[in-house]
Amino acid sequence: MKVIIFCFSGTGNTERITQEWVSEILANGHEADLIKLDKDTQPIDLSAYDRVGFAYPVHAFNAPEPVWRYAKTLAEQPESKPAFFLMVSGEPLNMNHRSGDKLARILKRKNIHVESAYHYVMPYNMIFRHSEA
Numbered sequence: 701m702k703v704i705i706f707c708f709s710g711t712g713n714t715e716r717i718t719q720e721w722v723s724e725i726l727a728n729g730h731e732a733d734l735i736k737l738d739k740d741t742q743p744i745d746l747s748a749y750d751r752v753g754f755a756y757p758v759h760a761f762n763a764p765e766p767v768w769r770y771a772k773t774l775a776e777q778p779e780s781k782p783a784f785f786l787m788v789s790g791e792p793l794n795m796n797h798r799s800g801d802k803l804a805r806i807l808k809r810k811n812i813h814v815e816s817a818y819h820y821v822m823p824y825n826m827i828f829r830h831s832e833a
């Protein structure tokens with residue numbers, strides 16, 4: 701299986717989770733590409749990939765704007781493409797589970813269908829600061 705994971709990370713927590721995923725995918729004999737999203741990331745041809753992941757920090761119970769803006773630039777897929785979310789938040793609130801709803805709606809229009817989502821709680825990066833440790 702060949703997997704691509706698009707990752708947006710403000711302060712490194714989401715990137716760390718994504719790298720763990722990539723390591724596990726590779727350790728299980730599959731292929732994985734990690735694409736870091738920023739405003740200049742160009743749309744990528746997904747035809748070679750069996751699964752598409754989107755990893756993001758929860759921002760105001762939503763996916764951050766650069767993530768869903770990027771999703772809008774992706775081409776409509778000729779065949780249904782399975783996708784998954786890695787959502788990383790600072791609080792263990794159930795409301796965070798709905799953070800991918802808007803992104804999933806955009807992807808559905810591209811024939812990319814979210815099959816699963818995984819929620820990780822990592823250090824909170826606003827209001828107060830955690831120690832680096």
Ligand SMILES: Cc1cc2nc3c(=O)[nH]c(=O)nc-3n(C[C@H](O)[C@H](O)[C@H](O)COP(=O)(O)O)c2cc1C
Pocket residue numbers: 708709710711712713714715756757758759760761762788789790791792793796821822823824825826
């Ligand atoms: C603008 C902003 C909004 C946030 N909103 C939420 C939120 O709605 N729920 C939550 O649990 N954490 C929220 N957080 C905390 C981050 O999701 C959390 O710290 C995450 O681990 C940061 O990941 P990153 O290092 O990849 O950016 C917010 C952080 C920022 C900067």
